[in-house]
Amino acid sequence: MLEQLNEAMEDIERHLGERTDAARLARIAVTSEYHFRRMFSALAGLPLSEYVRRRRLTVAGAEVLAGERTLLDIAVRYGYGSAEAFARAFRAMHGVGPGEARRTGAALQSQPRLSFRLTVEGSSSMRYRIVEKDAFRMVGRGTQVPLVHEGMNPAIVAFVRSIGRETLDRLAELSDQEPEGIVAAVDKLSAGREEGTEIDYFHGVLTHADAPEGMETRTVAGGSWAVFESSGAFPEAVQYLWRDIFTQWFPANPYRSRPGPELSWTKLSADGKEADAQVWIPVEHIPDALA
16 A cells, blocks of 8 residues: 555646545545545654645745746746735745745745655554444534644643533443443544634533433444554544554555445543543444455
Protein backbone atom coordinates (compact mmCIF):
# COMPACT_ATOMS: atom_id res chain seq x y z
CA MET A 1 0.00 0.00 0.00
CA LEU A 2 2.92 2.37 0.58
CA GLU A 3 3.77 2.18 -3.11
CA GLN A 4 0.24 3.24 -4.05
CA LEU A 5 0.31 6.10 -1.55
CA ASN A 6 3.52 7.40 -3.08
CA GLU A 7 2.00 7.13 -6.55
CA ALA A 8 -0.85 9.30 -5.29
CA MET A 9 1.69 11.87 -4.06
CA GLU A 10 3.25 11.92 -7.55
CA ASP A 11 -0.19 12.48 -9.04
CA ILE A 12 -0.68 15.51 -6.78
CA GLU A 13 2.54 17.01 -8.12
CA ARG A 14 1.45 16.47 -11.74
CA HIS A 15 -1.86 18.26 -11.14
CA LEU A 16 -0.94 21.12 -8.80
CA GLY A 17 -2.58 23.60 -11.16
CA GLU A 18 -5.89 21.76 -11.08
CA ARG A 19 -8.61 21.25 -8.52
CA THR A 20 -7.71 18.37 -6.23
CA ASP A 21 -9.43 15.17 -7.36
CA ALA A 22 -9.51 13.16 -4.13
CA ALA A 23 -11.52 10.39 -5.81
CA ARG A 24 -8.75 9.88 -8.38
CA LEU A 25 -6.10 9.85 -5.65
CA ALA A 26 -8.11 7.28 -3.72
CA ARG A 27 -8.32 5.05 -6.80
CA ILE A 28 -4.53 5.25 -7.20
CA ALA A 29 -4.12 4.31 -3.53
CA VAL A 30 -6.62 1.45 -4.02
CA THR A 31 -9.00 2.62 -1.33
CA SER A 32 -12.13 4.73 -0.84
CA GLU A 33 -12.03 8.53 -0.85
CA TYR A 34 -13.40 8.52 2.68
CA HIS A 35 -10.57 6.33 3.96
CA PHE A 36 -7.89 8.04 1.83
CA ARG A 37 -8.65 11.45 3.33
CA ARG A 38 -8.66 10.14 6.89
CA MET A 39 -5.52 8.05 6.44
CA PHE A 40 -3.67 10.89 4.72
CA SER A 41 -4.45 13.26 7.57
CA ALA A 42 -3.29 10.74 10.17
CA LEU A 43 -0.07 9.95 8.32
CA ALA A 44 0.80 13.47 7.17
CA GLY A 45 -0.38 15.43 10.19
CA LEU A 46 -2.46 17.83 8.09
CA PRO A 47 -5.54 17.53 5.84
CA LEU A 48 -5.15 16.64 2.18
CA SER A 49 -6.57 19.99 1.05
CA GLU A 50 -4.10 21.91 3.22
CA TYR A 51 -1.15 19.87 1.94
CA VAL A 52 -2.11 20.48 -1.68
CA ARG A 53 -2.61 24.20 -1.01
CA ARG A 54 0.81 24.48 0.61
CA ARG A 55 2.53 22.50 -2.14
CA ARG A 56 0.82 24.65 -4.79
CA LEU A 57 1.96 27.87 -3.12
CA THR A 58 5.46 26.48 -2.54
CA VAL A 59 5.97 25.83 -6.25
CA ALA A 60 4.23 29.08 -7.19
CA GLY A 61 6.54 30.92 -4.79
CA ALA A 62 9.59 29.60 -6.59
CA GLU A 63 8.18 30.87 -9.88
CA VAL A 64 7.43 34.27 -8.35
CA LEU A 65 11.04 34.64 -7.27
CA ALA A 66 12.36 33.35 -10.62
CA GLY A 67 10.64 36.26 -12.40
CA GLU A 68 10.12 34.43 -15.69
CA ARG A 69 6.30 34.68 -15.71
CA THR A 70 3.93 37.49 -14.83
CA LEU A 71 2.14 37.22 -11.51
CA LEU A 72 -1.19 36.81 -13.33
CA ASP A 73 0.24 33.97 -15.42
CA ILE A 74 1.42 32.23 -12.24
CA ALA A 75 -1.96 32.77 -10.57
CA VAL A 76 -3.78 31.16 -13.50
CA ARG A 77 -1.19 28.38 -13.79
CA TYR A 78 -1.90 27.30 -10.21
CA GLY A 79 -5.65 27.47 -10.34
CA TYR A 80 -6.44 30.95 -8.98
CA GLY A 81 -9.21 32.88 -10.68
CA SER A 82 -7.59 36.29 -10.24
CA ALA A 83 -4.35 37.94 -9.20
CA GLU A 84 -6.13 39.19 -6.07
CA ALA A 85 -7.15 35.69 -4.98
CA PHE A 86 -3.62 34.47 -5.61
CA ALA A 87 -2.15 37.35 -3.62
CA ARG A 88 -4.40 36.62 -0.63
CA ALA A 89 -3.48 32.92 -0.60
CA PHE A 90 0.20 33.74 -1.17
CA ARG A 91 0.29 36.18 1.75
CA ALA A 92 -1.55 33.75 4.04
CA MET A 93 1.20 31.17 3.59
CA HIS A 94 4.33 33.25 3.03
CA GLY A 95 3.54 36.36 5.10
CA VAL A 96 4.26 38.62 2.17
CA GLY A 97 2.49 39.41 -1.12
CA PRO A 98 3.84 38.02 -4.41
CA GLY A 99 4.70 41.46 -5.78
CA GLU A 100 6.74 42.40 -2.72
CA ALA A 101 8.37 38.97 -2.67
CA ARG A 102 9.51 39.45 -6.26
CA ARG A 103 10.80 42.99 -5.67
CA THR A 104 12.69 42.23 -2.46
CA GLY A 105 13.61 38.57 -2.86
CA ALA A 106 11.87 37.87 0.45
CA ALA A 107 12.32 34.56 2.26
CA LEU A 108 9.35 32.27 1.64
CA GLN A 109 7.85 29.24 3.38
CA SER A 110 8.27 25.80 1.81
CA GLN A 111 6.11 22.69 2.11
CA PRO A 112 8.30 19.64 1.31
CA ARG A 113 6.93 16.89 -0.89
CA LEU A 114 5.60 14.02 1.14
CA SER A 115 6.63 10.44 0.63
CA PHE A 116 5.74 7.43 2.74
CA ARG A 117 8.14 4.71 3.75
CA LEU A 118 8.28 1.89 6.26
CA THR A 119 10.22 2.68 9.45
CA VAL A 120 11.12 0.83 12.62
CA GLU A 121 8.10 2.44 14.29
CA GLY A 122 6.19 -0.63 13.20
CA SER A 123 8.41 -2.94 15.24
CA SER A 124 5.93 -2.88 18.14
CA SER A 125 2.90 -5.09 17.68
CA MET A 126 -0.73 -4.02 18.02
CA ARG A 127 -3.41 -6.23 19.53
CA TYR A 128 -6.55 -6.35 17.42
CA ARG A 129 -9.43 -8.57 16.35
CA ILE A 130 -12.15 -8.32 13.71
CA VAL A 131 -15.73 -8.54 15.01
CA GLU A 132 -18.88 -8.89 12.94
CA LYS A 133 -21.83 -7.12 14.54
CA ASP A 134 -25.45 -6.90 13.53
CA ALA A 135 -27.14 -3.52 13.67
CA PHE A 136 -27.31 -2.28 17.26
CA ARG A 137 -28.67 0.56 19.36
CA MET A 138 -26.87 2.98 21.63
CA VAL A 139 -28.78 4.53 24.52
CA GLY A 140 -27.46 7.59 26.31
CA ARG A 141 -26.94 11.26 25.58
CA GLY A 142 -25.22 13.08 22.73
CA THR A 143 -23.81 16.49 21.97
CA GLN A 144 -21.29 18.25 19.73
CA VAL A 145 -17.79 19.02 20.95
CA PRO A 146 -14.55 20.35 19.41
CA LEU A 147 -11.99 17.70 18.47
CA VAL A 148 -8.94 17.57 20.78
CA HIS A 149 -5.97 15.39 19.80
CA GLU A 150 -3.92 15.45 23.01
CA GLY A 151 -4.84 15.81 26.67
CA MET A 152 -8.30 15.87 28.23
CA ASN A 153 -11.13 17.34 26.17
CA PRO A 154 -12.73 19.94 28.49
CA ALA A 155 -16.02 19.92 26.56
CA ILE A 156 -16.37 16.15 26.92
CA VAL A 157 -15.44 16.26 30.60
CA ALA A 158 -18.08 18.92 31.27
CA PHE A 159 -20.70 17.04 29.24
CA VAL A 160 -20.15 13.74 31.05
CA ARG A 161 -20.30 15.49 34.42
CA SER A 162 -23.60 17.05 33.41
CA ILE A 163 -25.11 13.58 32.94
CA GLY A 164 -24.39 12.71 36.55
CA ARG A 165 -22.93 9.65 38.27
CA GLU A 166 -26.31 8.20 39.25
CA THR A 167 -27.61 8.33 35.69
CA LEU A 168 -24.43 6.77 34.33
CA ASP A 169 -24.68 3.92 36.83
CA ARG A 170 -28.28 3.24 35.72
CA LEU A 171 -27.19 3.27 32.08
CA ALA A 172 -24.34 0.84 32.77
CA GLU A 173 -26.86 -1.68 34.10
CA LEU A 174 -28.58 -1.71 30.67
CA SER A 175 -25.43 -2.79 28.82
CA ASP A 176 -25.98 -6.25 27.31
CA GLN A 177 -23.45 -6.62 24.46
CA GLU A 178 -19.90 -5.82 23.42
CA PRO A 179 -18.35 -3.40 24.04
CA GLU A 180 -19.78 -3.68 27.53
CA GLY A 181 -20.33 -0.85 29.96
CA ILE A 182 -20.29 2.88 29.25
CA VAL A 183 -19.02 3.62 25.75
CA ALA A 184 -17.98 6.87 24.08
CA ALA A 185 -18.84 7.24 20.39
CA VAL A 186 -17.54 9.88 17.98
CA ASP A 187 -18.98 10.43 14.53
CA LYS A 188 -19.14 12.90 11.66
CA LEU A 189 -15.49 13.85 11.91
CA SER A 190 -14.18 16.06 9.13
CA ALA A 191 -12.12 14.32 6.47
CA GLY A 192 -8.96 15.95 7.74
CA ARG A 193 -9.72 15.49 11.45
CA GLU A 194 -8.51 19.03 12.13
CA GLU A 195 -8.20 19.87 15.81
CA GLY A 196 -10.98 22.19 16.95
CA THR A 197 -13.54 21.06 14.36
CA GLU A 198 -16.97 20.01 15.66
CA ILE A 199 -17.71 16.30 16.05
CA ASP A 200 -20.74 14.34 17.23
CA TYR A 201 -20.13 12.80 20.65
CA PHE A 202 -22.37 10.20 22.32
CA HIS A 203 -21.99 8.77 25.82
CA GLY A 204 -23.99 5.66 26.65
CA VAL A 205 -24.33 1.89 26.29
CA LEU A 206 -25.09 -0.72 23.65
CA THR A 207 -28.34 -2.39 24.65
CA HIS A 208 -31.54 -4.08 23.52
CA ALA A 209 -33.44 -2.35 26.33
CA ASP A 210 -35.70 0.64 25.82
CA ALA A 211 -34.25 4.05 26.52
CA PRO A 212 -35.10 5.43 29.99
CA GLU A 213 -36.85 8.78 30.18
CA GLY A 214 -34.53 11.62 29.23
CA MET A 215 -32.19 9.38 27.24
CA GLU A 216 -31.64 9.27 23.45
CA THR A 217 -31.43 6.24 21.16
CA ARG A 218 -29.17 5.94 18.14
CA THR A 219 -29.19 3.03 15.72
CA VAL A 220 -25.93 1.88 14.12
CA ALA A 221 -25.77 -0.26 10.98
CA GLY A 222 -24.20 -3.69 11.19
CA GLY A 223 -20.83 -4.59 9.70
CA SER A 224 -17.21 -5.37 10.51
CA TRP A 225 -15.33 -3.69 13.35
CA ALA A 226 -11.61 -3.71 14.06
CA VAL A 227 -11.14 -3.85 17.84
CA PHE A 228 -7.89 -2.60 19.37
CA GLU A 229 -6.74 -2.86 22.98
CA SER A 230 -4.31 -0.77 24.99
CA SER A 231 -3.17 -0.22 28.59
CA GLY A 232 -1.18 2.67 30.00
CA ALA A 233 -1.18 6.25 31.21
CA PHE A 234 -4.48 8.07 30.80
CA PRO A 235 -5.38 9.80 28.49
CA GLU A 236 -2.11 9.56 26.51
CA ALA A 237 -2.17 5.80 25.92
CA VAL A 238 -5.72 5.97 24.54
CA GLN A 239 -4.94 8.91 22.25
CA TYR A 240 -1.74 7.27 21.01
CA LEU A 241 -3.75 4.14 20.24
CA TRP A 242 -6.05 6.17 17.95
CA ARG A 243 -2.97 7.62 16.23
CA ASP A 244 -1.30 4.23 15.74
CA ILE A 245 -4.46 2.69 14.29
CA PHE A 246 -4.39 5.10 11.35
CA THR A 247 -0.64 5.54 10.94
CA GLN A 248 0.49 1.95 11.46
CA TRP A 249 -2.33 -0.58 11.35
CA PHE A 250 -4.31 0.58 8.33
CA PRO A 251 -1.28 0.95 5.99
CA ALA A 252 -0.15 -2.57 6.95
CA ASN A 253 -3.50 -4.41 6.70
CA PRO A 254 -6.07 -5.06 3.93
CA TYR A 255 -8.82 -2.98 5.52
CA ARG A 256 -10.16 0.54 5.20
CA SER A 257 -12.43 2.51 7.47
CA ARG A 258 -16.08 2.88 6.55
CA PRO A 259 -18.65 5.49 7.67
CA GLY A 260 -19.97 5.02 11.17
CA PRO A 261 -19.30 5.95 14.76
CA GLU A 262 -15.92 5.08 16.28
CA LEU A 263 -16.36 3.59 19.74
CA SER A 264 -14.08 3.62 22.74
CA TRP A 265 -14.36 1.89 26.09
CA THR A 266 -12.12 2.95 28.98
CA LYS A 267 -11.64 1.48 32.46
CA LEU A 268 -9.72 3.82 34.75
CA SER A 269 -7.52 2.78 37.65
CA ALA A 270 -8.51 3.85 41.17
CA ASP A 271 -6.31 6.96 40.99
CA GLY A 272 -7.41 7.84 37.43
CA LYS A 273 -3.83 7.83 36.12
CA GLU A 274 -3.90 4.50 34.24
CA ALA A 275 -6.48 2.91 31.97
CA ASP A 276 -7.35 -0.21 30.03
CA ALA A 277 -9.02 0.72 26.76
CA GLN A 278 -10.65 -0.66 23.65
CA VAL A 279 -11.21 1.22 20.40
CA TRP A 280 -13.76 -0.07 17.86
CA ILE A 281 -13.34 1.21 14.28
CA PRO A 282 -15.91 0.37 11.56
CA VAL A 283 -13.96 -1.25 8.72
CA GLU A 284 -14.40 -3.11 5.45
CA HIS A 285 -12.03 -5.60 3.85
CA ILE A 286 -10.19 -4.56 0.68
CA PRO A 287 -10.31 -7.52 -1.73
CA ASP A 288 -6.89 -8.55 -3.09
CA ALA A 289 -5.26 -5.56 -1.38
CA LEU A 290 -2.02 -7.46 -0.86
CA ALA A 291 -2.03 -9.24 -4.21
